[in-house]
Amino acid sequence: AQSVTQLDSQVPVFEEAPVELRCNYSSSVSVYLFWYVQYPNQGLQLLLKYLSGSTLVESINGFEAEFNKSQTSFHLRKPSVHISDTAEYFCAVTIAGGTSYGKLTFGQGTILTVHP
Amino acid sequence: DAGITQSPRHKVTETGTPVTLRCHQTENHRYMYWYRQDPGHGLRLIHYSYGVKDTDKGEVSDGYSVSRSKTEDFLLTLESATSSQTSVYFCAIKEGSSGTYEQYFGPGTRLTVT
Numbered sequence: 762a763q764s765v766t767q768l769d770s771q772v773p774v775f776e777e778a779p780v781e782l783r784c785n786y787s788s789s790v791s792v793y794l795f796w797y798v799q800y801p802n803q804g805l806q807l808l809l810k811y812l813s814g815s816t817l818v819e820s821i822n823g824f825e826a827e828f829n830k831s832q833t834s835f836h837l838r839k840p841s842v843h844i845s846d847t848a849e850y851f852c853a854v855t856i857a858g859g860t861s862y863g864k865l866t867f868g869q870g871t872i873l874t875v876h877p
Numbered sequence: 878d879a880g881i882t883q884s885p886r887h888k889v890t891e892t893g894t895p896v897t898l899r900c901h902q903t904e905n906h907r908y909m910y911w912y913r914q915d916p917g918h919g920l921r922l923i924h925y926s927y928g929v930k931d932t933d934k935g936e937v938s939d940g941y942s943v944s945r946s947k948t949e950d951f952l953l954t955l956e957s958a959t960s961s962q963t964s965v966y967f968c969a970i971k972e973g974s975s976g977t978y979e980q981y982f983g984p985g986t987r988l989t990v991t
Contacts (some may be wrong), residue, residue, distance in 0.1 A: 763976070767919075786930075793978050794978065794979075797982075803984065804881075804967060804982035804983055804984045804985050805967065805982040806982070807979050807981070810978070810979055812976075812978065817945075822921060834928075838916060851919055851920065853920075853980055862908060862925060862927050862933070863908055863910075863971045863978055864922055864935065865920075865922070865969075865980060866922075867912075867919035867920040867921070868919050869919045870919050
């Protein structure tokens with residue numbers, strides 16, 4: 762079975778500061794990794810994903826995440842945050858290769874609050 | 878939007894009553910999922926479907942049942958609601974084509990069991 766640990770339940774930062782949201786996973790088989798974002802009172806939106814290839818993946822709004830197989834991590838970073846980035850962020854994994862019906866295992870979530 | 882609707886969006890019900898939540902998609906995707914979201918737990922999978930009439934249990938399936946009689950609809954039923962089932966429920970869908978792994982989520986249903 763897979764598990765995901767998000768190491769920080771809440772991360773407060775000031776606008777234009779850099780931020781890192783940490784995610785570690787555990788799995789005995791290869792996995793694919795995702796970050797989802799949830800704005801208040803909304804559903805989850807896919808932010809970025811790692812399936813294969815370059816270990817550094819980017820989103821269209823300036824976030825990036827790096828897959829580190831040796832440390833079993835997939836930390837999310839942004840060099841300069843905006844007020845509008847305030848949301849809850851979820852890290853998730855699924856078994857690679859399509860043998861799990863695409864079931865996702867989620868971390869506990871990290872609430873990012875950006876202060877002016 | 879991924880063409881997913883959930884109904885109702887909000888519901889308050891009493892302990893012991895049956896409740897059915899509906900997920901409807903217009904994308905004709907093969908896979909559908911029901912998750913519950915609780916503070917400190919993230920999202921946990923309740924049941925999922927990999928085709929019409931093909932369903933299976935997830936991590937937290939006790940007290941829940943599902944049905945999928947047509948591609949576009951996936952129903953979640955709480956046979957006898959309990960206070961521990963107060964939660965926000967999300968439906969998600971995924972394409973069936975090879976190499977597609979991302980799920981798309983509905984807006985959620987907030988259920989309160991009193």
